[in-house]
Amino acid sequence: MRASxxxxxxxxxxxxxAEIISHQLMLRAGLIxxxxxxxxxxxxxxxxxxxxVEHIVREExxxxxxxxxxxxAVQPAELWQESGxxxxxxxxxxxxxxRHDREFCVGxxxxxxxxxxxxxxxxxxxxxxxxxxxxxxxFRDEIRPRFGVMRSxxxxxKDAYSFHIDGASLSQTFDDMHTAYCAxxxxxxxxxxxxxxxxxxxxGAKSTEFHVLANSGEDGLxxxxxxxxxxxxxxxxxxxTTTRADATAEQTVIDTPGVHTIDELCKATGAxxxxxAKTLLVNGVGMNTxxxxxxxxxxxxxxxxxxxxxxxxxxKAEKHxxxxxxxxxxxxxxxxxxxxxxxxxxxxxxxxxxxxxxxDAANMSDFVVGANENNKxxxxxNWARDLPDPEVADLRNAIEGDPSPDGQGNLTIVxxxxxGHIFELGTxxxxxxxxxxxxxxxxxxxxxxxxxxxGITRVVAAAIEQNHDNNGIQWTRSIAPFEVVIxxxxxxxxxxxxxxxxxxxxELQEQGFDVLLDDRPLRPGVMFADMELIGIPHRVVVxxxxxxxxxxxxxxxxxxxxxxxxxxxxxxxxxx
RNA sequence: CGGGGUAUGGCGCAGUCUGGUAGCGCAUCUGGUUUGGGACCAGAGGGUCGUAGGUUCGAAUCCUGCUGCCCCGACCA
Numbered sequence: 001m002r003a004s005x006x007x008x009x010x011x012x013x014x015x016x017x018a019e020i021i022s023h024q025l026m027l028r029a030g031l032i033x034x035x036x037x038x039x040x041x042x043x044x045x046x047x048x049x050x051x052x053v054e055h056i057v058r059e060e061x062x063x064x065x066x067x068x069x070x071x072x073a074v075q076p077a078e079l080w081q082e083s084g085x086x087x088x089x090x091x092x093x094x095x096x097x098x099r100h101d102r103e104f105c106v107g108x109x110x111x112x113x114x115x116x117x118x119x120x121x122x123x124x125x126x127x128x129x130x131x132x133x134x135x136x137x138x139f140r141d142e143i144r145p146r147f148g149v150m151r152s153x154x155x156x157x158k159d160a161y162s163f164h165i166d167g168a169s170l171s172q173t174f175d176d177m178h179t180a181y182c183a184x185x186x187x188x189x190x191x192x193x194x195x196x197x198x199x200x201x202x203x204g205a206k207s208t209e210f211h212v213l214a215n216s217g218e219d220g221l222x223x224x225x226x227x228x229x230x231x232x233x234x235x236x237x238x239x240x241t242t243t244r245a246d247a248t249a250e251q252t253v254i255d256t257p258g259v260h261t262i263d264e265l266c267k268a269t270g271a272x273x274x275x276x277a278k279t280l281l282v283n284g285v286g287m288n289t290x291x292x293x294x295x296x297x298x299x300x301x302x303x304x305x306x307x308x309x310x311x312x313x314x315x316k317a318e319k320h321x322x323x324x325x326x327x328x329x330x331x332x333x334x335x336x337x338x339x340x341x342x343x344x345x346x347x348x349x350x351x352x353x354x355x356x357x358x359x360d361a362a363n364m365s366d367f368v369v370g371a372n373e374n375n376k377x378x379x380x381x382n383w384a385r386d387l388p389d390p391e392v393a394d395l396r397n398a399i400e401g402d403p404s405p406d407g408q409g410n411l412t413i414v415x416x417x418x419x420g421h422i423f424e425l426g427t428x429x430x431x432x433x434x435x436x437x438x439x440x441x442x443x444x445x446x447x448x449x450x451x452x453x454x455g456i457t458r459v460v461a462a463a464i465e466q467n468h469d470n471n472g473i474q475w476t477r478s479i480a481p482f483e484v485v486i487x488x489x490x491x492x493x494x495x496x497x498x499x500x501x502x503x504x505x506x507e508l509q510e511q512g513f514d515v516l517l518d519d520r521p522l523r524p525g526v527m528f529a530d531m532e533l534i535g536i537p538h539r540v541v542v543x544x545x546x547x548x549x550x551x552x553x554x555x556x557x558x559x560x561x562x563x564x565x566x567x568x569x570x571x572x573x574x575x576x
Numbered sequence: 577c578g579g580g581g582u583a584u585g586g587c588g589c590a591g592u593c594u595g596g597u598a599g600c601g602c603a604u605c606u607g608g609u610u611u612g613g614g615a616c617c618a619g620a621g622g623g624u625c626g627u628a629g630g631u632u633c634g635a636a637u638c639c640u641g642c643u644g645c646c647c648c649g650a651c652c653a
Contacts, residue, residue, distance in 0.1 A: 012602065012614065013588050017646050037645070091577095092651070109653090143577080143651060157653055209653095218652090314650085326650080421653065455653030490611055525613035532613095543612070553612095 001482065003518040007044050010530050020216040022464035023148035025473050029534050031460075038145030038153030045534065046460070048481035050156065053459050054135050056187050056478060057158045064180040066131040066160050071113045073137060077103035079112040083432045094141045106139040111429045111451060114161040118447060119435035125165045125445070128437065129173055133160030135456065147216070149457045150417070156456040163430075164448040165439060170424055174206065177422050177452045181210050185419070188459065189476030191466060193416060195221050196231035198315050206424040210454075211416025212462040221416045222398045226409030233413065234315045236398040237405040240359035249366040249380030256377045260344030262308040269368055269379060276308030276368045277361050277381075279346040281330035281338060284322050284354070301330045301338050305348050305357040307364065310396040317395055322354050345370040347378060349387045357383075357390035417462045422452040473535025474557050482516040484508060484574055485536040487527050489543035491519065501542045504552075504570070511571055532557065538574045 009030035018024040026032045031046030042050055058068065077095070080086035085093075086105075094106040107113070114132060122128070135158045145153050160177070164170040178194065185192045190212050197209040209232060211221055220233035256268050262276050269276075284300035302322050306312050318325035332342065338353055339346045347369035348355045362383065371378045383389050402411045430436065430447040439445045460479070467474040477483055486508070488501035505517040516536065518527045531539060539562075541553040546564060554573050555562035565573050 010614095011587060016582095016588070019647075034645095090651090138653080140652070144647095144649085146647085151652075155653070159653085328650090418653065453653050458653055487612095493611075523611050523613085523615065525611090525615085527614095528612080529614045541612080545612080 001516050003485075003516055003520050006516070008520075008530060008534070009043065009045075010533050018148065020147050020150070020465065021468055022150065022216070022461040025464055025468055025533070026148055026461065029473060032149055034148075038142060038151075040149050040152055040154075042457075045481050049460050049475070049479050050456060052479040052481075053188065053456050054156075054158070057135065057184055057454055057456065060180045060184045060187070061133050061158070061160060063183075064131070064176050066133045066162075066180075068134065069132050070134050070136060071107070071110050071117075073107050073139070074104050075107050075110075075113055077105065079116055079433075080105060083112050083115075083429060085112070092141050092143075094139050108138055108140040109157075109451075109453075110134070110159055111161065111425070111449075112433065115429045115433045115435050115447075115449070118161075118163050118430070118449075119433055122163060122435070122437050122447070125437050125439045128447075129162055129164045129169050131160055131162040131173060131177075133158060133452075148461060150461040151218075152457070155458065158454040158456055160452040162450040162452075163435075164450070165437065165445055167424075167426070167448055170426075170448040170450050174422060174424050174450050177450070178208060181420050181422065181452075181454070184454065185210060185212075187478050188463060189467075189478060190419075190459075190463060192419070193221060193223065193230050193414075195223075195416070196235050197421065198232065198235045205426050208422050209418050210420035210422075212419050212459075212466060213414055214417050214462060214465040215415050216465055217415035217417040219416050219418055220397070221414050222402075222404075222411045223414060224404035224406065224409040225412055227404060227406055229404050229406045229408065231398075231405075233397050234313060236402075236411065238359065238394050238396060238398050239403045239405055240363070240394075241403060242360050242363040244363040244383070245365045247365055247380075247382035247385050249382075251378060251380050251382075251386050253371055253376055253378050255375060256345075257375045259375070259377065265308070265368060265377060269377070271368050271379070273308035275364070275366070277305050277348065277357075277364060278308055279348050279370060280304045280306065280312060281335050281343075281346060281353075282317065283324040283328045283330055283334075285324050301334050301353050303346075303348055303351055303353055303355045304395055305355060305361045305390060306396055307358065307361045308368075310358065310360065310399070313395060313397045316393070320356060320393055320395075322356070339370075339372045341370070341372050341374045345372065345374050345376065347372050347381075348390065349378065349381065355388075355390045356393050356395065358395040359392055360396070362390055362392045417458065417465065418455075419459050419462050420452075420454045423450060425449040425451055468535075471529070472533035475535040475537055477537045480514075480535065480537050482536050483514045484538040484540060485516045485518055485531045487518050487524070487531065487539060487541045489524050489541060489545075491542075492521055494544050496547055497542050497544055500547055504540065504542065504567075508571070513574070540570060540574075 011028050014024045015027045018027055030043055032040045035041055096104050138157045139154050142153050145151055162173045192210055192212045194208050194210050197207045222233050222236035223230040259265050259268050262273050265276050266273055281301050284302040314327045317323050318327040335343055365382050367381050368379045369381050398411055400413045404411055427446045430449050435447045436444040464473050486501055486504055488497045491498040508515040537557045539555045550567045551564050552567055553562045554565045
């Protein structure tokens with residue numbers, strides 16, 4: 001490709017509304033353009049990267065025996081009603097009506113459609129297992145799209161769905177997909193981690209997320225310092241190492257005017273956060289709120305007690321049978337009803353509702369709590385003596401230094417971007433949509449199902465998060481929009497440079513390289529800056545300075561310095 | 577949806593407090609000089625100041641409503 005024939009649209013200045021580096025660089029390099037909130041156009045340069053990622057994914061999926069298909073983006077409501085997700089999915093599902101006023105949605109995922117195909121197409125256990133995938137645009141009406149293409153509403157996803165006669169076959173494919181995903185991310189050149197994950201709203205038994213390590217990542221990952229244990233902090237179990245000490249202090253009510261947070265409480269009392277307990281009132285399972293806000297069945301609120309230096313883990317909390325899922329905090333009025341005070345002064349003493357304490361909170365002694373009276377707290381509190389022993393559960397996020405749940409080493413917390421997720425769904429959807437097949441004995445068996453996603457467009461952003469410097473993007477060769485760029489110096493004045501550049505351009509193309517010839521009539525500095533911003537991995541400079549000796553200048557995007565090489569060695573140099 | 581911010585040529589911003597009819601840098605176009613790290617000179621084009629209303633002789637500026645966008649929380653590939 002000739003740069004003069006291609007749309008290169010770089011900017012020097014960083015757009016004001018781009019927060020993270022990948023978003024800034026994608027805009028500056030002209031990979032994407034924003035259309036509306038969460039909606040981005042892929043410019044020719046950016047699309048080349050998307051296509052390369054797709055190509056790698058496609059190859060590895062095919063290698064793993066998956067079959068590519070393409071399902072409709074728009075799906076009929078009936079299918080979603082059948083699976084129960086028409087109600088369950090909520091406002092993230094973009095719903096629309098056709099001219100006959102029939103209801104549809106824009107697919108955020110395709111379990112329903114694929115299961116419908118499975119139930120119609122699959123006639124015998126002999127056709128199993130089968131793994132179908134597609135690469136397609138999805139739409140999720142995210143509450144808050146952000147970070148450009150990293151969390152957009154419309155995005156490209158590779159989604160695969162497998163069907164099996166039993167769980168063992170499903171596990172086999174699940175493992176195969178795990179292997180295929182590693183192959184994909186290895187080829188792209190990402191520093192990633194497969195981690196144990198909560199299966200979330202999609203449901204099912206087992207799931208593994210693939211995270212690209214990056215500080216801007218929205219997820220916390222807990223990894224062991226010695227073993228290969230890795231889990232999303234949402235999922236990482238906390239191994240309790242504390243024990244309860246004997247009570248030594250007297251229970252004392254103190255004045256704490258204006259104190260609402262643990263921080264303020266520490267300042268006011270001189271206590272450490274680890275000596276304070278925070279009491280969080282959340283809605284319990286009996287809490288049903290009507291349209292007009294009135295409660296039926298009586299308000300049911302549950303108190304969760306966490307040590308002041310710990311964080312509540314929503315996912316763990318909502319798994320508790322008494323806690324409403326999804327987890328929501330009690331409103332101001334219910335707090336007053338239950339605790340006689342406002343949030344910030346709540347404590348577990350004297351509450352007439354269930355009190356569930358995190359393991360470490362339950363092991364505290366001589367601790368500080370809210371007094372259930374505004375502007376007052378109580379110090380020297382002890383379980384069993386001052387209030388009943390609570391029900392104990394694992395409620396908090398794992399933190400740096402916690403022992404690894406597998407018993408080997410401690411946990412380190414790193415940030416990650418979720419680029420892939422594989423699930424053993426089991427029979428959830430096949431049961432709902434009645435997808436079954438006769439087994440060897442002729443008896444109908446409900447299909448076991450797995451699903452496997454990769455956020456193609458998110459991979460592009462994540463790759464940039466991990467590969468950039470002050471001058472711009474540093475693509476790995478496998479997904480770079482172009483592998484090599486030829487930069488002629490002063491071609492307008494030098495026929496020799498011009499001819500040599502053209503010749504090299506031809507030769508590299510014949511060698512099968514994805515090559516860009518920067519034939520724009522620009523000064524060298526501008527071309528260098530552009531090509532570094534765009535992130536082309538290899539740069540070859542053709543100049544009058546070196547041409548008489550039949551030499552060229554080569555520079556790797558990641559190298560500090562350029563080097564002079566023989567014309568004959570270009571291909572070899574690029575390939576090393 | 578709740579909280580905070582913001583809206584002025586394609587991009588980044590100033591001007592708003594203290595009303596007087598819009599400016600800077602980058603980018604673009606023309607001509608010239610340049611040509612190994614985002615050149616220089618000369619000239620040019622481009623803005624109903626988000627939108628609707630109000631106050632006023634006069635509104636980018638003051639008031640009110642609406643909308644877009646960004647950031648913080650719940651969601652997820």
